[in-house]
Amino acid sequence: MSPQRADLRFVIIGAGMAGVLAAIKLREAxxxxxxxxxxxxxxxxxxxxxTYPGIACDVPAHLYTYSFAPNPEWSHAFAPGPEILxxxxxxxxxxxxxxxxxxxxxxxxxxxxxxxxxxxxSIGERDEADVVIAATGVLHHPxxxxxxxxxxxxxxxxxxxxxxxxxxxxxxRVGVVGTGSSAVQISGAIAEVVRELHLFQRTRSGSCxxxxxPSTRPGGHATGPTRRR
Numbered sequence: 001m002s003p004q005r006a007d008l009r010f011v012i013i014g015a016g017m018a019g020v021l022a023a024i025k026l027r028e029a030x031x032x033x034x035x036x037x038x039x040x041x042x043x044x045x046x047x048x049x050x051t052y053p054g055i056a057c058d059v060p061a062h063l064y065t066y067s068f069a070p071n072p073e074w075s076h077a078f079a080p081g082p083e084i085l086x087x088x089x090x091x092x093x094x095x096x097x098x099x100x101x102x103x104x105x106x107x108x109x110x111x112x113x114x115x116x117x118x119x120x121x122s123i124g125e126r127d128e129a130d131v132v133i134a135a136t137g138v139l140h141h142p143x144x145x146x147x148x149x150x151x152x153x154x155x156x157x158x159x160x161x162x163x164x165x166x167x168x169x170x171x172x173r174v175g176v177v178g179t180g181s182s183a184v185q186i187s188g189a190i191a192e193v194v195r196e197l198h199l200f201q202r203t204r205s206g207s208c209x210x211x212x213x214p215s216t217r218p219g220g221h222a223t224g225p226t227r228r229r
Contacts, residue, residue, distance in 0.1 A: 011119060011129035012036040013107050015097075016045020019135035020088060021066060023097045036097070037121060039106035043092055046139050047085040050182070052163040054189030055081035058181045066091060075214055145177055160186060171195045179205055 010026055012019045015038035026034050042048055057064050061079035065071050069091050075083060092098050102125075109120035110132065119127040142159035144150070150157070158164040160182045173196040176183050183199065191197050 006030055007033065008130045009116075009128065010034045010131045010133065011117070011127060012133045012135055014038065014045065014135035014137060015040075015043035015092075015101050015103075016048075016135060016137055017088060018137065019043075019045070019133075020092050020095075020097050022133050022135055023100055024066075024091075024095045027096070034100055035127070036101040037105045037107050037119075038101050038103050039122070041103050042089075043098070043101060044085045044088055045137055047081055047088065049140055050081060050161050050163075051165070052160045052182065052186050052189075054185035054187075055182075056185060057081075057084055058185075069094070147177075169194050174198070175200060178202075 008031060010031055010033065012022050012026075012034065013036075015036050019036055019038070020043065023034055023036055040048060056076070057079050060077050061074040061084070062070070062077075064079075064084065065087065071087055079087075092101075102121075105121040105123055105125060107119060108122050109118075111118045117129045117132045119129060119132070121127075139161065142161040144159060156164065156167045158167070169190050170193050172194050174190065174194045175198045176187055177200045179199055179201045187197060187199060
């Protein structure tokens with residue numbers, strides 16, 4: 001690599017799965033002037049933001065790892081969310097990504113002046129970069145349905161990505177809007193503790209109870225994919 005290319009300044013926006021990967025690969029390629037801006041106080045992206053009951057990987061966990069960092073220690077074929085978050089934490093530490101992350105800084109302004117990117121964060125910090133990599137994902141801003149009267153609802157209401165753990169669900173009458181992956185996981189996790197559970201679905205789709213279970217192989221290793229559809 002030429003000295004001129006090695007001196008390129010890289011800024012990665014977001015320290016989720018994609019941001020961590022980008023930082024690792026840039027360093028492997030010989031680039032040393034790399035920073036990662038993360039709006040939260042820890043990395044993890046989707047797996048940091050989502051803490052709802054039943055959260056888990058909806059594909060076999062062995063397929064949800066970096067190819068260069070396999071994890072034979074998954075406790076379930078479809079690993080729970082906290083375990084996935086711990087995996088990304090561990091990879092970031094192992095490959096020295098944590099030292100590159102500037103936490104609590106959301107990129108608010110990004111302009112190119114014809115030669116370099118000018119960056120401004122939520123705390124007024126300014127930076128410059130030759131290359132900016134947007135690793136912000138698409139799931140960090142919850143989208144609420146446009147339902148008449150939603151703001152007048154007298155009970156507790158919150159998005160799955162902003163789960164309110166202070167609200168006890170035992171004995172409650174609960175409605176879940178949507179039947180995507182999050183809704184199906186939540187419904188299965190709370191069905192036995194709520195008084196009533198109602199699912200509201202726009203488009204018909206099929207789902208069934210997950211058959212994933214803890215590994216029984218000696219050493220606690222996940223035995224492989226388990227059917228869930």
